[in-house]
Amino acid sequence: MAPVAKLLLLGSGELGKEFTISAKRLGCHVVACDAYDDAPAMQVADAREVFSMLDADALRATILKHRPDFIVPEVEAIRTEVLQDAEADGFTVVPSARATAMTMNRDRIRDLVAVDLGLRTARYRYAESWEAMLEGAAHTGFPCVVKPVMSSSGKGQSTVQDADGLKAAWDYAVANMRGDRRKVIVEEYIAFDYEITLLTVRTRQGVFFCPPVGHRQARGDYQESWQPAPMTDAILAEAQTMATKVVDDLGGYGLFGIEFFVTRDEVIFSELSPRPHDTGMVTLMSQNLTEFDLHIRAILGLPIGDITLHGPTASAVILADRDADAFHIGGLAGALALGEPGRDVDVRLFGKPVTRVNRRMGLALARGATTDEARALAAAVTERIILHYP
Numbered sequence: 364m365a366p367v368a369k370l371l372l373l374g375s376g377e378l379g380k381e382f383t384i385s386a387k388r389l390g391c392h393v394v395a396c397d398a399y400d401d402a403p404a405m406q407v408a409d410a411r412e413v414f415s416m417l418d419a420d421a422l423r424a425t426i427l428k429h430r431p432d433f434i435v436p437e438v439e440a441i442r443t444e445v446l447q448d449a450e451a452d453g454f455t456v457v458p459s460a461r462a463t464a465m466t467m468n469r470d471r472i473r474d475l476v477a478v479d480l481g482l483r484t485a486r487y488r489y490a491e492s493w494e495a496m497l498e499g500a501a502h503t504g505f506p507c508v509v510k511p512v513m514s515s516s517g518k519g520q521s522t523v524q525d526a527d528g529l530k531a532a533w534d535y536a537v538a539n540m541r542g543d544r545r546k547v548i549v550e551e552y553i554a555f556d557y558e559i560t561l562l563t564v565r566t567r568q569g570v571f572f573c574p575p576v577g578h579r580q581a582r583g584d585y586q587e588s589w590q591p592a593p594m595t596d597a598i599l600a601e602a603q604t605m606a607t608k609v610v611d612d613l614g615g616y617g618l619f620g621i622e623f624f625v626t627r628d629e630v631i632f633s634e635l636s637p638r639p640h641d642t643g644m645v646t647l648m649s650q651n652l653t654e655f656d657l658h659i660r661a662i663l664g665l666p667i668g669d670i671t672l673h674g675p676t677a678s679a680v681i682l683a684d685r686d687a688d689a690f691h692i693g694g695l696a697g698a699l700a701l702g703e704p705g706r707d708v709d710v711r712l713f714g715k716p717v718t719r720v721n722r723r724m725g726l727a728l729a730r731g732a733t734t735d736e737a738r739a740l741a742a743a744v745t746e747r748i749i750l751h752y753p
């Protein structure tokens with residue numbers, strides 16, 4: 364049987380794994396790529412390719428070898444020029460080669476949103492040396508947040524309290540950045556009331572939204588998320604209007620995770636992923652269609668219909684605390700025993716072959732009468748899951 368579509372998945376982590384499962388359910392053939400073997404998505408895909416997606420020749424060769432109907436980026440470590448060439452040669456990049464290139468570089472997406480579209484963002488400046496950061500900080504004030512223009516999951520990110528901290532922030536950013544651009548964004552620190560991810564689906568039938576996802580971050584990386592995030596209709600409508608402007612400019616079809624800070628009287632655009640978002644993994648339990656189901660449906664041009672929330676739901680991450688290649692994960696039975704009628708619990712173990720300090724190895728999911736109850740239950744589930752290192 365010929366597959367519904369052949370997908371080349373660039374990045375094979377936990378998001379790619381769940382996306383692959385959703386795509387396989389709709390009859391797709393998935394070739395999962397990453398820089399290391401046995402990555403989570405490879406374990407459920409039809410085929411795998413192990414190479415650095417920052418290597419232009421290897422990426423080009425892999426595209427030509429498989430000739431996919433859709434190239435689906437999953438990480439932010441891809442030589443995006445190759446995707447632009449591939450698109451010019453008639454391949455389809457999800458959602459578009461331009462969106463992938465723009466979002467892989469914080470400065471490009473920030474300039475698009477703040478300058479071209481005129482949407483509210485934190486004040487910012489770019490810097491290519493720690494001395495230049497002084498000038499940036501003069502514009503933003505202290506505290507300020509420093510991030511490499513190429514990084515994700517908070518890598519290389521720090522909050523700086525005063526001028527004395529700038530040199531250390533530069534060194535940390537350079538040591539943890541990805542790619543070869545020694546450049547940072549210096550951003551005004553926003554003392555937000557809360558932050559959300561607005562999962563936004565751009566389809567041939569128009570733009571759809573999931574109920575807003577609230578989340579809590581530590582070290583620039585997500586710790587827990589919940590849905591729905593309580594917010595007023597007016598603030599939500601404003602965020603939706605901003606999201607629509609951004610995705611319509613970026614174009615293409617797929618799900619986008621759009622991050623906003625919300626203060627007492629303002630919605631501030633932070634950044635976006637042109638693909639499923641880590642905080643959106645809460646939809647694995649909360650919705651009739653998960654963010655992964657929505658992404659593949661938008662890609663294939665299938666109808667979305669109603670996005671229905673089952674009820675207040677939360678996710679919490681299961682992290683490793685050290686570097687190890689020998690380990691096992693225990694406590695599943697006890698964790699799942701926390702569930703009872705009206706208090707569903709579930710876990711996802713990603714199957715990553717090695718641990719690292721603070722590497723996300725799995726996820727707890729829980730439902731409750733309120734998001735607070737769901738969050739407490741998800742946290743209790745993670746406490747029962749134990750990583751054992753021999």
Ligand SMILES: Nc1ncnc2c1ncn2[C@@H]1O[C@H](COP(=O)(O)OP(=O)(O)OP(=O)(O)O)[C@@H](O)[C@H]1O
Pocket residue numbers: 485508510514515516517518520550551552553554555558580583584585622633634641
């Ligand atoms: N200007 C800011 N003011 C206050 N907090 C911030 C600011 N920028 C970032 N943060 C905090 O750090 C978190 C991570 O920042 P950001 O999303 O920009 O990093 P990232 O590396 O792109 O992460 P990911 O790829 O996981 O989305 C934000 O969700 C927020 O909690």
Ligand SMILES: NCC(=O)N[C@@H]1O[C@H](COP(=O)([O-])[O-])[C@@H](O)[C@H]1O
Pocket residue numbers: 374375376377378379437438515516640641715722723
């Ligand atoms: N915020 C981006 C994000 O959550 N990306 C997800 O993490 C994986 C990398 O994990 P690893 O660093 O543990 O290999 C990526 O492949 C993607 O699934």
Ligand SMILES: [Mg+2]
Pocket residue numbers: 622634
């Ligand atoms: Mg983010």
